Every structure is written in structure tokens, then in C-alpha cells.
Amino acid sequence: MGLPIAVEEVTKEFRTDDGTVTAIEEFDFDIEAGEVVTLVGPTGCGKSTILSIILGVLSPTSGEVVVDGRRPYDDFYSFRGEIAAVFQEDRLLPWRTAAENAGFGLEALGVPEDERRRRVEEWFDTLGLSGYENAYPQELSGGMRQRVGLTRAYVTDPEILLLDEAFGHLDEVTATKLREDFLSLIDGGEGRTTTMFITHDIDEALMIGDRVLVSRSPGKIIDRIDVPEGLHEDPERHHEYRTRILDSLR
Incomplete structure (x- = not known):
């Protein structure tokens, strides 16, 4: 808790x-x-x-x-x-897709790829990003970029x-x-x-x-x-x- x-x-x-x-x-x-x-x-x-x-x-x-x-x-x-943090700026990596950005924290923690993909897909669905998994940050609106940043924090299930x-x-x-x-x-x-x-x-x-x-x-x-x-x-x-x-x- x-x-x-x-x-x-x-x-x-x-x-x-x-x-x-x-x-x-x-x-x-x-x-x-x-x-x-x-x-x-x-x-x-x-x-x-x-x-x-x-x-x-x-x-x-x-x-x-x-x-x-x-x-x-x-x-x-x-x-x-x-601990997970979300800032006013989205801080996405421009060479990674939206899904890769969202799963970056899980990747750093050594979570297997299949599990990373499953968690990211669930949160993309919740936050209205389904269908944009393979889009790059420069192809997304500001609001969508921030939602990717929020997913990156949410998927780690932090304390x-x-x-x-x-x-x-x-x-x-x-x-x-x-x-x-x-x-x-x-x-x-x-x-x-x-x-x-x-x-x-x-x-x-x-x-x-x-x-x-x-x-x-x-x-x-x-x-x-x-x-x-x-x-x-x-x-x-x-x-x-x-x-x-x-x-x-x-």
C-alpha cells in the first residue's frame, strides 16, 4: 500500500x-x-x-x-x-515509437517484451491511444504525447x-x-x-x-x-x- x-x-x-x-x-x-x-x-x-x-x-x-x-x-x-514521475514536458525519445517510449521504464526494469507489450496495450486502450503504438512522437499531438508519458508511469505500477x-x-x-x-x-x-x-x-x-x-x-x-x-x-x-x-x- x-x-x-x-x-x-x-x-x-x-x-x-x-x-x-x-x-x-x-x-x-x-x-x-x-x-x-x-x-x-x-x-x-x-x-x-x-x-x-x-x-x-x-x-x-x-x-x-x-x-x-x-x-x-x-x-x-x-x-x-x-517511484514514477510525470512532468509537464512529455520527455519522449524521438527515435522510439509511442509504445517503445511507454514501455521504456519496464524495459529498464528487465520486464520481458511480451509483458511490456501487454501492459502498454492495456493503458493505451484506457488513455485513448490504441492504434498509435507505432507512431513516433513527432507524429502525435501535444496531448497525445503527454498521454504516452502518463502511460510510461502508469505501466510500472509504482509505490x-x-x-x-x-x-x-x-x-x-x-x-x-x-x-x-x-x-x-x-x-x-x-x-x-x-x-x-x-x-x-x-x-x-x-x-x-x-x-x-x-x-x-x-x-x-x-x-x-x-x-x-x-x-x-x-x-x-x-x-x-x-x-x-x-x-x-x-
Whole structure:
């Protein structure tokens, strides 16, 4: 049932020609195994930075992140197959077909070709990509390329999902369908997948998250909101929670 994530007083600074820039300051929160937490805020509030630290591609300046008793930036390769990430850019390899791109993570994990093909075909059907298995990225629309990127994460059946503005480039009809598919994914199987979902869209944050963290530039968490079940189906209450987040960000 997923893996727990503990973010403990994390600060990240970057050196520039003009001095030191603080991207995030004393981020402190836990994500329980199987919980879905969204982080919402404007550009420059540290959303992508904290995701990169949890993923293990950045180290904090101070504080630490602990995932299942390990620090991902100290033990990056031990998390292969356990953590999957989807970014705003699709990051597809132009010389690989859509199916080959989607199965890239499984290939790296040594999954046999027949099993890779079966999993990719199932998710291509779910995400509306059937018939495009042999297309190359340059032959696909932006939305379809992103759906290939989402498949690449979904097929690995990860313990943790990290998503950075994953639906930000999609048209609203496609994005709505993928949100529904995404919620079905993290609720499927034997247990929920531990998930951190980064977005600038307040409505999306409230729809997807069990909890919403609100961050404001320069990288400080300013509010923490428990989301009641079925909130997005109650327009009046949804508006109240949306207004609370907007007021926090002003």
C-alpha cells in the first residue's frame, strides 16, 4: 500500500551570479502510505523543487526527506520501479515509437517484451491511444504525447507517483478524462498509491487531493487543508474551499 514520505524542515538554496536564492524554506509535511497530497501555488513557490528532492535528483541544503526509511537523493537507484514521475514536458525519445517510449521504464526494469507489450496495450486502450503504438512522437499531438508519458508511469505500477503539472498542457476535455483515469489508478489494485500531485489549478488540487498544501513565493507553505470526501460534487462547499486557498495566496 504505497510508501510513506516524510519531509522534515527542508530548505533548498541555489547559488547564482547575484548570490544565493532560496527556492523552498522549511517545508515540513508527511504523506502517509496510500495518501494523495496535492501542492498548489503560483510559479516560483518551490513546487517543482520539492518534487525533485523527493524524486532524488536534488539534495536539500538543510533538513531531509525520508521515503520508507531511505533518503532518495542518497540512494537514488534503490527506488527504481518504486517511484514514477510525470512532468509537464512529455520527455519522449524521438527515435522510439509511442509504445517503445511507454514501455521504456519496464524495459529498464528487465520486464520481458511480451509483458511490456501487454501492459502498454492495456493503458493505451484506457488513455485513448490504441492504434498509435507505432507512431513516433513527432507524429502525435501535444496531448497525445503527454498521454504516452502518463502511460510510461502508469505501466510500472509504482509505490509512489510524483506528478508535476501533468495535465497542464491538455485540453479540458482530455484533462478531465485523465483526472478520472488517474483517480481510478491510485484507488485500484490492492491498495492506494502514495501520490504527490503538483498543480497551479486550485480546482484540480481540491478534486484530486486528500489534503492540499498551499505554497506561496518564495517557497513557503502557508496553509494545509484536509479535503472532505466528495467536495467537488458540492459546488457551494467547493467554492468555500477554493476561496480559502485564493485568500491565502493574496
